[in-house]
Amino acid sequence: MYAMKYMNKQKCVERNEVRNVFKELQIMQGLEHPFLVNLWYSFQDEEDMFMVVDLLLGGDLRYHLQQNVRFQEDTVKLFICELALALDYLQSRRIIHRSNYLLTPIFLSGHVHITDFNIATILTKGMQVTTIAGTKPYMAPEMFNSTKPTGYSFAVDWWSLGITAYELLRGRVLYIQLHSLLFVVGFFSTVMYPAAWSKEMVSLVKKLLEPNPEERFAQLKNIQDFPYLADINWDAVLQKRIMPGFIPTKGRLNCDPAFELEEMILESKPLHKKKKRLAKKEKDTNKSYSSQVRAKERLVPTVLEIPFFAQKPWPSQGLNSQPWVQRPMPKPLSCPSSLMLKANLG
CATH class of the missing domain: 3.30.200.20 (Phosphorylase Kinase; domain 1)
Structure with missing residues (x-):
């Protein structure tokens, strides 16, 4: 499906x-x-x-927070690893996502997936981005100061990952109004980390929420080399062989039905x-x-x-050239002849 x-x-x-x-x-x-x-x-x-x-029928992360789901540290740790692999892949394609990872949907198996590329941009080699785009509470400090010649780069997505990890661990969304670079830096330099969090997790989140993009964790290698994640089998993560600590409930919508109904009612051409x-x-x-x-x-x-x-069938992928589980190629869609299709398969 x-x-x-x-x-x-x-x-x-x-x-x-x-x-x-x-x-x-x-x-x-x-x-x-x-x-x-x-x-x-x-x-x-x-x-x-x-x-x-x-x-993906598991709902997004924000929905589950609103349902008072408490994500355990090991679960958030796996989410960080999965999203870090996705960000590394996008970075290899020179894509800056610039979005809110709390809206990341979950498979019913519990794995997270990045979606919505409507404000993503492709970074030309040797260039930096200066346009402001994204959801303010998830925007990195350098985005508020992007009029400078330096602009910003891939590090902004890793800041968003840090915000998402913080919110998942706290169990609530940060409802803050960010207006300037100084406000962002001031807010996150004084933010409190609960005593229940492990020192290693706090240290990791702080590395992701480093205001200076030059010192921030902004590459997969930074994450992989961090001692807290030394026990992670990264090929197993990529192949989805690690069981998540949170599995969405099957047989339910995993979304707000009132919101979905409102969208259907307001749709002028359903x-x-x-x-x-x-x-x-x-x-x-x-x-x-x-x-x-x-x-x-x-x-x-x-x-x-x-x-x-x-889409063509996927090639084998792996961090060390190890193939991960292939997905079957879906059957071609049967489209009515009335559809105006323009083939461009070359």
Whole structure:
């Protein structure tokens, strides 16, 4: 089973989100990793763009915090390792994610996966990023001072990892308003660490929340060489052979049903009514409409012409060239002939 994300093309144009959508597609088409939500297919019809991705039914980390789940230190330790492997992979592809890892969804098996690349960016060699993007409580100090020629780089994602680890261990979200570099540095230089945490975990979180990006843990090697993680079998982590300490409850939504219902009610063009809507539109079209309307309706599919994409089988991966468990290639989607697909499999 897979999840399908769909976006109305007309709304993307109206909200000036076309560039972000195409960038997200461009980035996701080049990625495949055990701790990412991977893209399997993309296609379109005259109204919407579709992205078929991994289905994760375990809910996201923030939802479980809101349900008063108390994550044990060993569980958070594994989460840090899994997310560090994902960040290292993105870094090897020169991608800065710039997002909130508390929204990281969980497989029903308990493993975490990074998702949402809508504000991610690709870093050109020798360059640094100066644009401000992200969720403020998770933004690294250098992002508030990015107008300087130095800008910022991959270290901002490792800061976000530190914030996520801190929140998971504390059992609550940090509701803070960050307005400036000095505020960020001041807040985290005085933050209290509970006595129940091990000294090694506190030291690790502090290394991730180091205000100076030059001294911050910002590479997988920093994490792997840290004494607290000396007992970690990193190939076993990559192959998902380490059992997480938290397993989401099966047979339940693992999300806020009120929020999901609100989204469905507010959806102006729900997917389940598409067939009836398109049939009515075709009927009205056959009757009559002006050439001006014809031109306007042709505009969106032309502007948002996206390639059909199908993920190839994954190659073997491992930290020491050890293959991890291969996932089977899904069967091709059976798409109606009415879908406007443009193949780009080369």
